[in-house]
Amino acid sequence: QKEVEQNSGPLSVPEGAIASLNCTYSDRGSQSFFWYRQYSGKSPELIMFIYSNGDKEDGRFTAQLNKASQYVSLLIRDSQPSDSATYLCAVGDYKLSFGAGTTVTVRA
Amino acid sequence: DTGVSQDPRHKITKRGQNVTFRCDPISEHNRLYWYRQTLGQGPEFLTYFQNEAQLEKSRLLSDRFSAERPKGSFSTLEIQRTEQGDSAMYLCASSDGTSGRNTGELFFGEGSRLTVL
Numbered sequence: 001q002k003e004v005e006q007n008s009g010p011l012s013v014p015e016g017a018i019a020s021l022n023c024t025y026s027d028r029g030s031q032s033f034f035w036y037r038q039y040s041g042k043s044p045e046l047i048m049f050i051y052s053n054g055d056k057e058d059g060r061f062t063a064q065l066n067k068a069s070q071y072v073s074l075l076i077r078d079s080q081p082s083d084s085a086t087y088l089c090a091v092g093d094y095k096l097s098f099g100a101g102t103t104v105t106v107r108a
Numbered sequence: 109d110t111g112v113s114q115d116p117r118h119k120i121t122k123r124g125q126n127v128t129f130r131c132d133p134i135s136e137h138n139r140l141y142w143y144r145q146t147l148g149q150g151p152e153f154l155t156y157f158q159n160e161a162q163l164e165k166s167r168l169l170s171d172r173f174s175a176e177r178p179k180g181s182f183s184t185l186e187i188q189r190t191e192q193g194d195s196a197m198y199l200c201a202s203s204d205g206t207s208g209r210n211t212g213e214l215f216f217g218e219g220s221r222l223t224v225l
Contacts, residue, residue, distance in 0.1 A: 004150075034213075043199060043216035044151065088150050094139065094205065095164065096214060098150030 003027060006089050006099035014107050019076040021102050023089030026070070033065055033072045034090040038101065044088055048074065079106045110134055112217035114200050120223045121190055128186045129220040133202030140183050141214060142175055143199040144168070151199055157183060158205060190224045197221050 007022040021035075032051055036044035050056045050063040050072070062075040072091075076083055086101040113132045121127050133140050138159050143151035154173070155165045159180040169175075172190075177183040187194055198221075201214035 043218050044214075045216070046213050049213065090150075094203075095141070095153055095156055096151075097153065098143075100148065100150050 003097040004089055004091050004099040006087075006102050008102070009086075010103040010105055012105045012107060013079050015079060015081060017079050019079050019083065019104050019106070021074040021076075021087050021089075021104070023072040023074075023099055024070055025072070025089075025091045025097075027091065027097075028067075028070060030067075030070075030091045032091070032093050033063070034096065035061075035063060035072075035074045036088040036090055036098075038086045038088055040085070044098075076104070079104075081106045081108050112200055112202050112215050114198075114217040114220050116220060117218060118221050118223075120225065122225050123190060123192060125190055126186065126188045127190060127222060128184055129198050129200075129222075131183045131185070131200030131217060132181070133183070133200070134204075134215055135181075137202035137204050137215070138180070139203045139205040140177055141201045141203070142183070142185050143201065143216075145197045145199055145219070146195075154185075154198075187222070190222075192224045195222055195224045 013019045035048040037047045038044045048063040050065045056063045060077045064073045084106050086103045088101045089099040090096040115130045140157045142154040145151045155175045157177040172188045175185045197219040199219045201216045
């Protein structure tokens with residue numbers, strides 16, 4: 001079993017819609033959870049982090065964490081073509097374990 | 109530019125040759141990481157330094173791989189006797205481990221792409 005698993009893509013959404021990305025993790029002791037965005041040919045960049053159960057909102061992005069279910073999600077509201085990228089879920093404190101990523105395409 | 113820089117950006121080599129990659133982290137960051145990423149996969153952890161001390165190495169890191177961070181600043185990753193399976197993007201990242209906050213916020217360099225023929 002992989003440490004971090006993400007829903008398989010690719011995910012195609014129309015402009016203005018909500019993109020929903022899911023992630024599960026195996027280490028029940030994990031405390032820190034991250035979403036990174038990676039444009040094609042570029043390196044990952046952090047867009048959200050969450051440490052506590054519940055929702056965390058930052059602009060058009062909302063991260064949701066449920067430690068009991070070992071589940072993290074990312075919602076992208078009002079999706080824009082510039083959101084087209086691969087989204088990587090990462091878990092860990094000083095050392096991150098990454099999922100394989102979900103590729104999102106926003107159709108204009 | 110005060111971001112993470114890596115050199116070279118691209119390296120093509122023949123099987124059996126040695127290659128070395130360099131990473132210059134963000135200057136005030138005491139933690140430095142090497143990851144490897146192949147097409148369609150997320151980054152895989154290879155090794156981690158805090159200052160000059162190499163604190164952890166992945167089982168993925170065979171004896172052919174060695175990393176150093178001699179003065180706690182830049183780091184090198186050397187791969188000896190390269191194999192075709194070593195072809196990947198090698199990503200360096202740094203973070204600030206002194207503040208106790210956001211320790212998982214890694215700042216990645218643009219990577220060094222290795223192709224082994």
